[in-house]
Amino acid sequence: MICVQTKEDKAIHTLPTIRRIPNELWNEFKKILPTEKPPKTVGRPIIPYRKVLDGILYVLRTGCQWKMLSKEYGSGSVCHRRFQEWNKLDVFKNAWIKLLKNYDDKIGINWTWQSIDSISVKSPLGGTRQETIPLIEAN
Template sequence: MVTRKNGHDYKISDEFWTKIKPLLPFPKPKKKRGIPRKDDKRIMSGIFYLLRTGCQWKALPRCYGAPSTVHDRFQEWQRSGLFEKMWQAGLLDYDEEGLEWEWQAIDGAMTKAPLGGAGTGANPTYRGKKGTKRSLLTDGKGIPLSVVVDGANRHDKMLLKGTLDAIIIERPSHEVTQNICMDKGYDFPDIRELVEEYGYSAHIRRRGEENIRIDIPGYRARRWVVERTHSWINRFRRLLIRWEKKIENCLAMLHFARAWITFRAAGLFG
């Protein structure tokens, strides 16, 4: 998707740009003549550089343009919903070879959020400091289907309905049996009822079973795929710690990362 030079050059490939360019909103007409609008592809590469490296906006290399220009374009595209549309386009592209709806998995992961903001709360695993939780649903291969963000102090079960409602492409209705794999944090009667209402067969480890070895012919562990996807996301250093105060900006960065993961899985680039 990107070419790198000496670790400082993240240029979006022509193949990826061809996919996402039609999704860009039309730029607003300028009221006055002035400096021509900076190249969109270069600006997108700058945003990707920041997403991958985790650097501050003001530390962006000037080859991508002035940091303020890149940030302004990010805000413009965030407000237009571009990054979610990119992720959705990646899913539709990937679905041509078949999303694995039969076995889905869901899990939450917490990250630090030192600057606070909406969708943060006291992190129970980090001395009560500000943190955020992302609840992620994937298909059977770990392709991200939906994500919601809330405070780190929110229990996973409280985010389940929002996560299932946030799937950004249409689920198959009755064409395929859909199972959902969850850990013991979802082991509640109301959660089992909710999952059934959404048309899933629940596979939830009961409390005390996490360390029990299963020796069943043909049994295959399936929940690990969502944990692996959380690990993929953490490779984007901007997401390893949440630096965005605005939840909309946080989600935009998450959507960009998911678009990259999905298009890569679809074989668009190596």
């Protein structure tokens, strides 16, 4: 469950956890993905990208192991392999930028401040300094 507090009424509303990516969001996300393998081709059975994305989001949200992923999302190893491929292709980074732009156009983002977790700047236990994570540009 997700709790949301609105500015208008200061009340907290409980929203259900999203188990499947909504159609509107999927239509935006699929524009960023590489082309899917056509149906009825030689090789292993195809697991649609939408199903794979739902599985990836489930693992990221719950923290479960890839191998323990429910069969409703297809194979856990396929979801993990696609997650790695899409990471290398910057699919999630591009999706994040695109969604931020959409949100900024519709609602507006207060870009006057930024926050960063201190663990990404300071080395744990006084070891050598870790590489700083570069900022994602939205332009």
